[in-house]
Amino acid sequence: MAAGYAxxxxxxxxxxCNLMKTLLPSISSFLSKLVQKDAEQESEMRAEIHEMKKEQxxxxxxxxxxxxxxxxRKINKMTDKLKTHxxxxxxxxxxxxxxxxxxxxILQAALMISLIWKFYSDPVTVVPSKWIAPVERLVAxxxxxxxxxxxxxxxxxxxxxxxxxxxxxx
Amino acid sequence: xxPGETTEEKTMSAAQRRAEIRRRKLLMNSxxxxxxxxxxxxxxxxxxxxxxxxxxxxxxxxxxTEPVSSSSSPKPSSGHGSFSETLCGxxxxxxxxxxxxxxxxxxxxxxxxxxxxxxxxxxxxxxxAMKLRGQLANxxxxxxxxSDLDEFDPFIVFRxxxxxxxxxxxxxxxxxxxxxxxxxxxxxxxYMGLSKYFPKVEKKAQTTVLTAALLLSGIPAEVINRSxxxxxxxxDVFADLCVYFFTFILSHEILLLFGSETP
Numbered sequence: 001m002a003a004g005y006a007x008x009x010x011x012x013x014x015x016x017c018n019l020m021k022t023l024l025p026s027i028s029s030f031l032s033k034l035v036q037k038d039a040e041q042e043s044e045m046r047a048e049i050h051e052m053k054k055e056q057x058x059x060x061x062x063x064x065x066x067x068x069x070x071x072x073r074k075i076n077k078m079t080d081k082l083k084t085h086x087x088x089x090x091x092x093x094x095x096x097x098x099x100x101x102x103x104x105x106i107l108q109a110a111l112m113i114s115l116i117w118k119f120y121s122d123p124v125t126v127v128p129s130k131w132i133a134p135v136e137r138l139v140a141x142x143x144x145x146x147x148x149x150x151x152x153x154x155x156x157x158x159x160x161x162x163x164x165x166x167x168x169x170x
Numbered sequence: 171x172x173p174g175e176t177t178e179e180k181t182m183s184a185a186q187r188r189a190e191i192r193r194r195k196l197l198m199n200s201x202x203x204x205x206x207x208x209x210x211x212x213x214x215x216x217x218x219x220x221x222x223x224x225x226x227x228x229x230x231x232x233x234x235t236e237p238v239s240s241s242s243s244p245k246p247s248s249g250h251g252s253f254s255e256t257l258c259g260x261x262x263x264x265x266x267x268x269x270x271x272x273x274x275x276x277x278x279x280x281x282x283x284x285x286x287x288x289x290x291x292x293x294x295x296x297x298x299a300m301k302l303r304g305q306l307a308n309x310x311x312x313x314x315x316x317s318d319l320d321e322f323d324p325f326i327v328f329r330x331x332x333x334x335x336x337x338x339x340x341x342x343x344x345x346x347x348x349x350x351x352x353x354x355x356x357x358x359x360x361y362m363g364l365s366k367y368f369p370k371v372e373k374k375a376q377t378t379v380l381t382a383a384l385l386l387s388g389i390p391a392e393v394i395n396r397s398x399x400x401x402x403x404x405x406d407v408f409a410d411l412c413v414y415f416f417t418f419i420l421s422h423e424i425l426l427l428f429g430s431e432t433p
Contacts, residue, residue, distance in 0.1 A: 007423060125419060133349035149419065157419075160412035164330070 006124040007154060010115055014158040017108050018166055028100040032093045042089070045082045049075060116151050123148025295386060302382045325368040326406065329361055333410045337417035341425070345418075354414050358407060 020027075033039065056071045121143055129136045129147035140148040196203075333354075340353050384394050 007419065125423065127419070127422060131345045131350050134351065154419075157412045157416050160409060161416045164409060164413070 006119060006122070007149070010119070010124055010151065010154050011158050011162075013111055013115060014155065015162050017111065018159070018162045020104060020108075022166055022170065024100060024104060025097070028097040029093070031100060032096040035096065036089060036092065038085075039089075042082065042085055045078060045085070049078050049082065052078070112155070115155070119143075119151035123150055124154045125149045299382070299386055302377075302386070323371045325365060325371075328364075328368070329406065329410055330413050332357060332361070333414040334417045337414045338421050341418050341421040350415075350418055354411065357414075358410065361410075 052071060052075050056068065056075065059068045059071065061068045123140060123143045123145045126145065126148050132139050132147065136147060137144075139150060139153050140146065141150045141152055143150045336353055336357050337350075340350050344350075344353055381394055381398070385391060
């Protein structure tokens, strides 16, 4: 495995984790949209309020007070309903965001622990030890293989490089 | 009717006059009344009258060199002058926007007049901390928005590109003869020299909670600024090292993959 693509596996995992972290807000909003089925109802209510306001503006308050007041009451009622609806939707979105974050961090931790577990004694890649001369032990930690690049070092390096790259792109 | 009307008018005008006098009296004594409510003695209010014209000027001084504790110690002879002077020295330039306490500083006064100077000091610091927290919360969105400026610092881009190129070069020609960290250290030395020739991007002083906490605990602003600067430089070097090592390993693996070289 040391001679294979372990370095690439770790790199890919770190890249995926970072990418997911960047996309986390979009994912949570997408999921909350999926979960909420009454989004259409909300837009309908908005349209209805808009229509009623339009209609109210055409009515003279002096000449047709009763009709105007009735419409006003209707608008108020609908607005209150919409407010309640939006409030519940926002609360649900916040909850969804929280759940998505928690799930993501648990998965990330599990992935990192499993990677460290797997490559605890095998280096992800090997180079001649004199190339990384004064710090070969540090680089090889925790494998102890001379010239090996340990999982810890490689995770740190990949994480930093990918963070820089993603930051530059975004 | 005539005399009745005139007396009524007179009484009305007298009542109005009384009301006016009362109103004036209230307005004239408003400060005193307020002081009485707040709990100041007359002497306190008189001594503070001279500085009433100065507006409250909140400011967290990162350029201040003296610790807060030293300046806020009670000085019976100097009154309230010294603390405000040390506070508002040259900080405005460094961290415009992070506030501290009132210029006409109340701490020294309170320390002189209050029977519980420790409590007053504590309350004053607590007040500062609360204001700082509020400002940090306000600054956060602005900092998030302005973080892009750091990204386009040409020197940082230059450093990263240089590290990548050096890593490829070292893998191709140098690593057989020398440790890969020797050229990297040389490159970092070169960057230190070259940094003078790059336009300095004005880095916004970031007010972190740590900075605020250190400042409030009396550590001189100069020390905090230098530490932050050193920390930033170390971060840059670490980023260079990561990019360099990553590129080196990547190019090594690519060379191995195509079988053109064996280690």
